[in-house]
Amino acid sequence: MGKVDAAAVATAxxxxxxxxLDALTGHSIDWWLISEDLPRIGNRVLLRPDGGIALDRQPAGARAHRRLVRTGARMMRRAGCPLVLTHRMGIEHTGHQCGTTVAGHDPARSVLDPYCRSHEVHNLYVVDGGFFPSSAAxxxxxxxxxxxxxxxxxAPVLP
Structure with missing residues (x-):
């Protein structure tokens, strides 16, 4: 993402x-610590009655991520950075959604076959990060x- 500037920090x-903020960001060393949000079968993207989208999600691996952040902060302090500020990005900051269209052989447990073809709509292929089981960060x-x-x-060649 490059260098964090005052405008970006001002949003948080x-x-x-x-x-x-200008003084802090002008002298900062910026690090991103990314960990994997492991899949949970119960996580869902739902359509609300008003037509909006609702996210029913329980993150996985949050405890391990907090431990990673604490370890990274300790390392930065030992390296001579006296002030270490952290900010956790939420789901709204995710750029690589994965695991949203589960792939597999069993239509009861997946929406795509191993070649990303829909089990129910045979001329529909979903080829994005959704077929991944998880993101690998x-x-x-x-x-x-x-x-x-x-x-x-x-895929079959259509006439």
Whole structure:
């Protein structure tokens, strides 16, 4: 994401004067600690009665992530950084959603077959990060491209 600036930090800390944020971010070392949010079968994206979208989600691995952040903060202090500030990003800051369309052989437990074809709509293929069981906390773009090529080779050619 690059260097954090005062404008970005102000969204999380709107009451801190901009000149203080400028001074802090101008002398900061920015780190992102990413951990995997392991899948839970009960997590769902639902359509509300008013047509809006609701997220029914219980994060997994939160305790391990907090331990990772504490360890990283200790390392930064030992490296000579006296002030370590942390901020946890929520689900709204996620750029690589994975596991939203479970793939598998059993239509009762998955929505896609192993080639990303819908079990119920036979001319529908979903080739994005949704077929991954989880994210592995890295950018999934190259794996999505590889799966798209694999799916394209397997898909029937339409007239």
């Amino acid at each position: 800390h709107p009451r801190v004067p901009r000149r203080i 890295v950018n999934p773009t190259l794996t999505i491209i590889a799966q798209a090529l694999r799916t394209a080779r397997h």
